[in-house]
Amino acid sequence: MDVRSQISMVFHLDKCIGCHTCSIACKNIWTDRKGTEYMWWNNVETKPGTGYPTKWEDQEKYKGGWENVKGKLKLRSTGKAKIIFNIFHNPHMPSMNDYYEPWTYKYETLFNAPEGTDQPTALPISMVTGKYMDIEAGPNWDDDLSGSPIYAENDPNLSALTPEQKSQLFAIQRLVFFYFPRICNHCLNPACVASCPSGALYKRGEDGIVLIDQERCRGWRSCVAACPYKKSYYNWSTGKSEKCILCFPRIESGQAPACFHSCVGRIRYLGVLLYDADKIEEVAKKSDTELVEAQRSMILDPFDPEVIQAALENGIHEQVITAAQNSPVYKFVKIWKIALPPHIEFRTLPMLFYVPPLLPVMSSFNGETIKNMGEDFFPDFDKARAPIEFFGKLFAAGNNSKIRYVLKKQMAVRTYRRAVTVGDIEMDLAKKMLLEADCSVEEAEAIYKLTSLCTFNDRFVIPPAHREEAIEMLRDPLEYKQSVGFGFKEEPKRGS
Amino acid sequence: MMQNATLFDYFNLFWFAILPYIALFTFFLITIQRYTRTGYSYSSLSSQFLENKIHFWGLVPFHYGIILILIGHFIGFLIPKQVLIWNSNPLRLYVIEVTAFIGGLFTLIGLVNIFIRRLTDARAKVVTSNIDWIVLSILLFQIVTGLLVAVFNSWGTQWFAASVAPYLWSVLKFNPNIAFVTPLPLTAKLHIIGAYTIILLFPFTRLVHLLVIPNPYLWRKPQLVRWYWNRKKIRTQRSI
Numbered sequence: 001m002d003v004r005s006q007i008s009m010v011f012h013l014d015k016c017i018g019c020h021t022c023s024i025a026c027k028n029i030w031t032d033r034k035g036t037e038y039m040w041w042n043n044v045e046t047k048p049g050t051g052y053p054t055k056w057e058d059q060e061k062y063k064g065g066w067e068n069v070k071g072k073l074k075l076r077s078t079g080k081a082k083i084i085f086n087i088f089h090n091p092h093m094p095s096m097n098d099y100y101e102p103w104t105y106k107y108e109t110l111f112n113a114p115e116g117t118d119q120p121t122a123l124p125i126s127m128v129t130g131k132y133m134d135i136e137a138g139p140n141w142d143d144d145l146s147g148s149p150i151y152a153e154n155d156p157n158l159s160a161l162t163p164e165q166k167s168q169l170f171a172i173q174r175l176v177f178f179y180f181p182r183i184c185n186h187c188l189n190p191a192c193v194a195s196c197p198s199g200a201l202y203k204r205g206e207d208g209i210v211l212i213d214q215e216r217c218r219g220w221r222s223c224v225a226a227c228p229y230k231k232s233y234y235n236w237s238t239g240k241s242e243k244c245i246l247c248f249p250r251i252e253s254g255q256a257p258a259c260f261h262s263c264v265g266r267i268r269y270l271g272v273l274l275y276d277a278d279k280i281e282e283v284a285k286k287s288d289t290e291l292v293e294a295q296r297s298m299i300l301d302p303f304d305p306e307v308i309q310a311a312l313e314n315g316i317h318e319q320v321i322t323a324a325q326n327s328p329v330y331k332f333v334k335i336w337k338i339a340l341p342p343h344i345e346f347r348t349l350p351m352l353f354y355v356p357p358l359l360p361v362m363s364s365f366n367g368e369t370i371k372n373m374g375e376d377f378f379p380d381f382d383k384a385r386a387p388i389e390f391f392g393k394l395f396a397a398g399n400n401s402k403i404r405y406v407l408k409k410q411m412a413v414r415t416y417r418r419a420v421t422v423g424d425i426e427m428d429l430a431k432k433m434l435l436e437a438d439c440s441v442e443e444a445e446a447i448y449k450l451t452s453l454c455t456f457n458d459r460f461v462i463p464p465a466h467r468e469e470a471i472e473m474l475r476d477p478l479e480y481k482q483s484v485g486f487g488f489k490e491e492p493k494r495g496s
Numbered sequence: 497m498m499q500n501a502t503l504f505d506y507f508n509l510f511w512f513a514i515l516p517y518i519a520l521f522t523f524f525l526i527t528i529q530r531y532t533r534t535g536y537s538y539s540s541l542s543s544q545f546l547e548n549k550i551h552f553w554g555l556v557p558f559h560y561g562i563i564l565i566l567i568g569h570f571i572g573f574l575i576p577k578q579v580l581i582w583n584s585n586p587l588r589l590y591v592i593e594v595t596a597f598i599g600g601l602f603t604l605i606g607l608v609n610i611f612i613r614r615l616t617d618a619r620a621k622v623v624t625s626n627i628d629w630i631v632l633s634i635l636l637f638q639i640v641t642g643l644l645v646a647v648f649n650s651w652g653t654q655w656f657a658a659s660v661a662p663y664l665w666s667v668l669k670f671n672p673n674i675a676f677v678t679p680l681p682l683t684a685k686l687h688i689i690g691a692y693t694i695i696l697l698f699p700f701t702r703l704v705h706l707l708v709i710p711n712p713y714l715w716r717k718p719q720l721v722r723w724y725w726n727r728k729k730i731r732t733q734r735s736i
Contacts, residue, residue, distance in 0.1 A: 129618045495534070
């Protein structure tokens with residue numbers, strides 16, 4: 001058992017209102033520089049929709065992630081043999097047209113325009129070329145556009161649906177959508193790290209954050225092609241690749257990452273998971289239907305004395321173990337089992353988990369709402385407005401039973417709380433539903449509390465990083481006093 | 497030689513006995529200095545992200561062509577005797593000449609496409625600097641002179657091994673014997689001068705990317721983890 005700690009995340013999709021505040025917080029801090037204008041380390045998509053970059057989930061197009069070839073894990077497009085032939089031109093590399101051309105407006109024209117009968121307009125100009133341009137796409141161009149033939153109907157996840165389900169999904173009375181905020185998943189088996197020819201990408205041992213060493217990056221862009229979530233980006237100006245850093249300078253000083261901190265719907269949770277690094281390869285090779293359960297089994301119980309002992313022996317700090325015990329992520333993923341990884345069939349073992357949304361499933365059925373009960377007290381999920389297969393494709397590699405379990409439990413907790421607070425539902429019925437959903441009354445209360453009444457400190461349990469001790473072991477801070485500091489020793493300027 | 501030296505001889509002396517040392521000295525000094533002081537600037541500086549179509553027809557033929565050609569030059573330089581033995585059979589000489597010429601054509605086609613791409617695509621233009629144009633121009637010059645030599649002074653693999661290789665060795669041994677190259681036709685001389693110019697400019701340009709080709713990738717393990725502290729040490733310190 002090789003115990004390691006990982007800062008992990010849960011996004012509760014029922015609470016996401018699609019306001020993009022997270023994206024803006026991230027953009028303002030990290031990606032407002034030249035060459036990064038088009039990057040959104042954090043972005044929010046509407047599902048069904050094509051996402052950003054367009055159709056990123058379609059690995060027939062982008063060839064990202066891993067595949068299990070006769071018991072061996074292989075990168076789909078950027079493996080060792082392929083890099084020799086693809087290094088001059090990778091055919092699966094997304095280009096700016098797959099994202100969008102960033103633009104601003106020429107605001108002077110508002111003031112300079114000659115007097116006329118119409119209002120002057122600020123014309124859009126490209127942030128790459130500086131020339132006038134026609135805006136054709138943006139980072140959230142599919143926002144709220146469920147039902148649209150350009151965006152929603154091209155969602156790669158719809159391949160799991162029957163033609164009948166598809167036509168129902170797009171019937172105007174049944175239109176449904178939810179939001180899907182995305183950041184780097186800081187995977188346990190990151191394809192970006194494994195694909196980097198220069199060895200510039202790495203996973204931090206202490207907290208599992210995946211980073212790109214800017215000094216060693218040579219701009220081969222393998223990580224961009226290899227990441228199946230398309231969360232590694234190429235800075236066209238500096239000639240280096242960049243990605244979400246999980247705001248590690250904030251985490252190291254005990255603050256939540258900017259996108260977490262600014263989240264209006266309070267949908268984001270962050271905490272430590274302890275996992276067994278010996279199992280990574282074995283788990284990543286499991287069959288699609290086993291993957292969710294296999295990944296869960298790698299996550300270790302932070303209360304188990306054996307695990308604690310092994311963690312201490314591995315140099316994990318007591319305070320990190322305490323943080324793991326209080327981790328909201330551990331509860332959602334391992335104890336309650338209501339948070340699932342996105343597209344785990346890409347086999348990178350993402351460490352960002354999603355609680356699938358119940359609302360688009362529930363508010364359905366001929367305009368009625370919750371009343372439609374089946375024989376087991378639950379609504380018939382197979383008749384739901386958003387087909388369960390869609391969520392199965394997105395969050396469970398096609399294992400729909402995992403989705404059913406989550407939706408049932410959420411529904412049961414909701415019914416139970418309604419019985420407690422409103423009282424228009426029999427408590428007996430609510431308790432039967434809880435039993436049916438594999439949920440005790442205590443658990444229901446705990447889920448309710450952490451979902452609805454969660455404070456800042458409930459949502460973000462950040463272990464102390466003790467970088468002050470670490471840095472003193474590597475360098476003498478006084479040596480840099482009144483000097484350049486620990487950062488860049490040269491200007492991060494584009495080379496020639 | 498110096499007694500009856502003409503201006504022409506001094507030219508030869510400069511281009512073939514002095515320039516090589518200026519080029520090599522600059523190459524090593526600046527490359528090492530640039531790598532140690534501003535390692536950040538080492539990058540492929542790819543612009544495939546900005547323009548993805550002509551890119552294929554430029555970069556792929558260019559790189560495969562130039563790699564083939566460079567390997568050929570290097571073999572001729574390294575084992576000239578074996579090359580001469582190989583060439584003793586006319587059929588084999590013919591095969592090697594044709595292969596080299598095709599390689600040259602590939603390089604030329606690729607380079608022309610690169611020119612077209614950088615001249616016509618608005619986005620690619622944004623990331624094309626003046627030094628990039630200088631690099632592209634000198635490369636074009638080099639490929640054109642090389643192909644001219646191949647066409648008008650055929651059996652180059654033969655006389656390269658017999659005259660240029662010994663000359664290059666004499667340069668490397670710090671005893672340049674320009675008598676090997678002075679009788680060469682003008683195009684061949686220009687080609688040699690072009691080569692020295694490229695070596696001279698190399699460390700100031702994007703060409704440095706070929707020094708950081710990622711060969712260790714082929715045998716490293718897939719996942720990399722960096723620890724920012726010695727885990728065991730931190731713990732023992734703590735328990736004191």
